[in-house]
Amino acid sequence: MATRAQEIRIFILEKIPHHPKDIVAVTAEAFGVTRMTVHRHLNRLLRDKKIVKTGTTKGAAYFLKTSLDKTLIFEIQPEIRASQVWDEYLKTSFNRLPESVLEICRYGFDEVFNNALEHSGGKGVVVKTVWKKDSLELSIIDDGKGIFQSIQKAVGLQDIRESVLQLTKGKFTTLPERHSGRGIFIISRLFDVFGIFSNGLFYCKDNLGDDWYLEKRKITKSKGTRVSLAIRFDCERTLKQVIGQYSDKPSETPEIDKTEILIQLSQMEDEPYISRRQAKRVLQGLEKFRRVVLDFQNIPVVGQAFVEEVFRMFRSSHPDIDITSIHANQDVQFMIDKSLSPEMEQAQVPLFPES
DSSP, rough: OHHHHHHHHHHHHHHHTTTTTHHHHHHHHHHHHOHHHHHHHHHHHHHSEEEEEEGGGGOOOOEETOOOEEEEEEETTTTTHHHIIIIIIIIIHTTTSSHHHHHHHHHHHHHHHHHHHHHHHOEEEEEEEEEEEEEEEEEEEEOSSSSHHHHHHHHTTTSSTTHHHHHHHHOOOTTTOOOOOHHHHHHHHHHSSSEEETEEEEEEEETTTTTEHHHHHHHHSSSSSEEEEEETTTTOOOHHHHHHHSSSSSSSSOOOOEEOOOOEGGGOTOOOOOOHHHHHHHHTTTGGGGGEEEOTTTOBBBBBOOOIIIIIIIHEEEEEEEEESSSSSSSHHHHHHTSSSHHHOOOSSSSSOOO
16 A cells, blocks of 8 residues: 555656646645645655656746656756756657657757857757657747847848848858857758747748748747757658768768758848849858859749859859759749850950849
8 A cells, every 4th residue: 555655756747747837736735735745755756767857946847757748948057068958858758769860859959959058148948849649849949139130140131031041051150169050051951840930030941842931920029049840750861861961071070061042032022033132142151162052942033143143253253162053943044054154254244234
């Protein structure tokens, strides 16, 4: 026959999945004991590694060690480490995944969680996991300045939407002395669906449907960044494979030498076609790469000045950089081919008007 102490701990283990934040009050009321007594039993379960705890005081939340769906709350402090959080709170549940999917999830978590710690300027970070029958979603949310606003300020961009373009190129970081900037670029291609919401903008890259979109969304809070990473359990992508697509020398710390740019991200909503101004947005930072792929998906037409700036002038000044295009319709491809014609190559002055 179970003792009263055992009954209380059994009750706690049964109710925690439904009451992660108010388990103390629920247990105290059910057994007619003080909150201090309940905390004593919770500490015993913590020592026995049957439950985990995040947050402090009123923000504390408890979960079963084996729980899949979690909402973990952490204060951003110098001593916190992504590896520590993974080992203590996530490793047990994620270890059930196929090895390649597990490797992707670990890589994505480390990169995004560390970005929140080092770049957000916030006070706290939340890690949320939602498991479904055949997939899972991992989200990391901070309460900092917002990634797109930080990029806009660091680069001096006129429009905050340009921050998305710069971020998606790869090799962009506001702390170049400490980071290579490859993390988000690789992660956005590793997961089935990658989403980032910040400063009223939501950027989503759907690798299952080979699609993407950028939209404005109503801001429900004034600060912060939310990165969501979704992946199926049967995902055939591997970390080594994806890194190999963008690096000539894959390793644990690869040097990314190839980038893919969605040209539509260079076009602000009030601009009628792809112009020289937009070309300069696209070209910013491309000298860091050896190979550049320009994706003209959903681009019906380009201005002559755009193709001149990219395919003739930039190529002329950076002959060692290989620039190719994909998803160009007939009209766009005609303009690109025209810019590459021998007559264009021999021109000594710009042939097209500034726009």
